[in-house]
Amino acid sequence: MPRPTLLTRRLSRTGALTAVAFAVAVTFAGPAAAHTEVEAEGARALDQDVALTFTAESESASAGISKLEVILPEGLTPADITFKEGPKGWKFAPTSRGYTVSGAKLAVGEDAEYVVTVRQLPDAKSLVFKTLQSYSDGKVDRWIELEEESGGDGHGHGHPAPHLDLQAAAPGAKVVSPTSGEEPTTEEAATPTPPTGAPSSPSAEAAADDTDGDDGMPVALPIGIGAAVVVLGAGAWWLRSRRGGAS
Numbered sequence: 001m002p003r004p005t006l007l008t009r010r011l012s013r014t015g016a017l018t019a020v021a022f023a024v025a026v027t028f029a030g031p032a033a034a035h036t037e038v039e040a041e042g043a044r045a046l047d048q049d050v051a052l053t054f055t056a057e058s059e060s061a062s063a064g065i066s067k068l069e070v071i072l073p074e075g076l077t078p079a080d081i082t083f084k085e086g087p088k089g090w091k092f093a094p095t096s097r098g099y100t101v102s103g104a105k106l107a108v109g110e111d112a113e114y115v116v117t118v119r120q121l122p123d124a125k126s127l128v129f130k131t132l133q134s135y136s137d138g139k140v141d142r143w144i145e146l147e148e149e150s151g152g153d154g155h156g157h158g159h160p161a162p163h164l165d166l167q168a169a170a171p172g173a174k175v176v177s178p179t180s181g182e183e184p185t186t187e188e189a190a191t192p193t194p195p196t197g198a199p200s201s202p203s204a205e206a207a208a209d210d211t212d213g214d215d216g217m218p219v220a221l222p223i224g225i226g227a228a229v230v231v232l233g234a235g236a237w238w239l240r241s242r243r244g245g246a247s
Contacts, residue, residue: 036143038055043121047120052118058110063105070129075122082116082119087112090104141159145161
């Protein structure tokens with residue numbers, strides 16, 4: 001039986017090393033490429049009632065995802081966001097800068113996916129949703145870097161924040177009021193506020209004049225009292241004069 005040549009042995013050794021290198025690359029490529037995403041197909045600026053789907057990929061080999069905290073971009077407030085669906089048992093809670101979606105920890109390696117509805121998208125070209133991804137062991141992945149800050153190499157490395165590119169607003173699209181998400185009260189809705197610099201109505205000016213007195217007493221009150229005194233005095237003088245003429 002012929003003995004393997006030196007070339008054959010070298011080729012076999014090279015093949016084994018290549019296989020090992022490939023296995024190592026596959027093992028470590030998964031966590032490095034993990035990231036969070038936000039999607040809304042065909043979304044345009046100023047669109048209303050838009051469903052945003054967020055996906056947070058797991059990077060831990062020993063703990064499950066238990067909470068996602070999102071920092072909203074400029075133009076959106078927590079009042080603009082409504083929770084639609086997510087992992088079973090998870091709850092939505094607004095915060096001072098955005099919201100959280102959290103619940104019982106997911107299985108190790110399981111990605112977290114949830115959907116929220118936005119009342120109206122702002123008039124912007126793109127939106128960035130910085131996200132803090134917490135695990136059951138206390139570890140936190142901070143997906144908060146902007147594209148120019150992430151130092152990514154184009155292969156999923158770095159910690160870029162989820163971002164959503166928007167198409168231009170549809171013709172005639174306008175901002176919906178109120179932007180704060182608070183509805184005006186019935187009284188406020190029934191009594192519109194006059195524009196700045198507009199003259200006050202006569203009734204409003206009269207009401208303001210009536211309260212311009214000491215201790216808040218209406219000016220018309222002492223005037224009315226004085227008039228009554230004059231009328232009574234004149235009546236008494238007329239009565240005395242009539243009695244004198246009769247006698």
